[in-house]
Amino acid sequence: MTGMRFDEKSFVVELEDKRKYDFLKRVETYDANIASAMRIAGYKRINQTERTVAFTFGEVTFSRSRWRKGNKTRCPVDEWLGLKKYMRFSPELVCHIAKMATAMSYRQVCHFVKEFYRLEITKDTVLKAVKQAGELLSEKEKFRFWLEEEPTKKINPKILYIEGDGVMVKSSDSARDDKRNVDLTHFLVHTGSKKITKNRYVLENKHEIIHTNYDKAKEGLLDYLYNHYDFTDETTLVTNSDNGKGYTKKVFQEIKKALGIKRHEHFWDPYHLHEKVKIFFKKYPVVLKELAFEAINSHKRELMKTVLDTVESLIADGDDEEYYNYFNFRRKILNNFKYTKPAKLRNLSSKGIGVMESQHRKITYRMKHRGMYWSLKGAYTMSRLIILDRINLVDDLFFGNWRKEYEYYQNQRLSVGYLREAKEQTIFKSRKIFQRAGKFTSLDRQKFKY
Structure with a gap:
């Protein structure tokens, strides 16, 4: 005996309806339980109003109480749900x-949400979500020295x-x-790098810094290194x-001096180096390209010079453009040839070197x-x-404990000197803010005096 095929979509819709019902019951229970606490606090119930909000389990219309004390009006249920005024999405x-916007275009996010969350949203909604994330990033950047209860245990690497x-x-x-x-x-x-399977490696203690401003990115790199690493005379810096x-190399040399590292090995990225060699030798005999790679792999500068001299003899008289390209390539490859020395010839492992392209x-x-254009802030x-x-x-960005602490910090109207009306009792402890070269200044959060 055969029956009708199981309708999975209908089953999912039934489960969604059940979740909505359970949610409404929880809201009703919370609203009733909080009433006594609101009255004790001096609030008076005004009325019961409805609100429609889209959650991850669907769009729900619920009713909640509004309370007033003097000129202040509160909706405890909204606060419990993390909903601010005029918010239509949880x-x-x-x-x-x-999160979805990091993997697909805004319009594709709308299609995905409609298909799997059964909610109708527009690309402007996605844009607002990304902008909200941008505001949180800005707040966290301002608050970055306050984020940790204890100083981070520093890493002492043999090779960085x-x-x-x-x-x-x-x-x-x-x-x-x-500037387009x-x-x-x-x-x-x-x-x-650490081997986790037969042909798969992962980078250890990986951290990435990205910014539209070069100086701020470099400053962020130095701050991160000062606050998370301890360096000794045995430490080797590989760039x-x-x-x-x-x-x-000059840029990385400055970082090396700032960190107090003695040994520094700089590499010309193999991917970019090989691309330049392949493109340049494309119009010349294959044997010259093979000899050029042999010169790089064995680190023989004289062989590279011989190859380039041979290329020069093949350039036709009067071909200024070709000679100009040849001269620029020769100058760059010979001036930076010392950075092409393979890792094995420097007694280093090649694992973990030249991984930037894959991280890009x-x-x-x-x-x-795909025709994408970005504003400076959006990028x-x-x-x-x-x-x-x-x-x-991303969850920590939206819901991390740092947000409660930042809200307290923001509400206290921090200014130079003593803070007016500073809280005497707070769960947040005094901190130490780490600065350049391992130095720090203490900060008393009770009085906010530097």
């Missing part, structure tokens, strides 16, 4: 939307790897007509870049091509969100 749903590169995305900022692209500065820090503007992909797959917010999403920290 904080959890906004967080989900922001730092890589830097830029990501160019198209700009739509009308105020920047003279946004250059995202991207730094990567880690302490080596890797394409030797472009802002990412030359999560940014480029979302923010480049910064989305790139930061993408990185946070990959390490599962």
